[in-house]
Amino acid sequence: MHNFLSRIYKRNPNFVYRKVVDEVILVPIKAEAVEAHSIVVLNETSAFIWELLDGKKSLKEISENLTNKFEVSPKTAENDLITFIKDIEKLGGITLISGSR
Numbered sequence: 001m002h003n004f005l006s007r008i009y010k011r012n013p014n015f016v017y018r019k020v021v022d023e024v025i026l027v028p029i030k031a032e033a034v035e036a037h038s039i040v041v042l043n044e045t046s047a048f049i050w051e052l053l054d055g056k057k058s059l060k061e062i063s064e065n066l067t068n069k070f071e072v073s074p075k076t077a078e079n080d081l082i083t084f085i086k087d088i089e090k091l092g093g094i095t096l097i098s099g100s101r
Contacts, residue, residue: 004059008059009096010094010097011050024047045084046084048069063081
């Protein structure tokens, strides 16, 4: 788990992040995106994570931000983060910048 949290990801620029009414969505805008026909609806936690995936912050730093913002335990923050990262990575929404697989 420690190795996983040392990873640094950046958002795929082929995904557009938009707030529509009370929902936050990710929309793949290029054909290269794995699920080009789908829209991903983000909850508040996922939207917060998405904004922090800047290619500079490690997952550990993002996890710490989650713990502080949502007042959850470090374990809960890590679990939520790991779940989101694995899901969005499958869709091609992020790129690994640094860290081992």
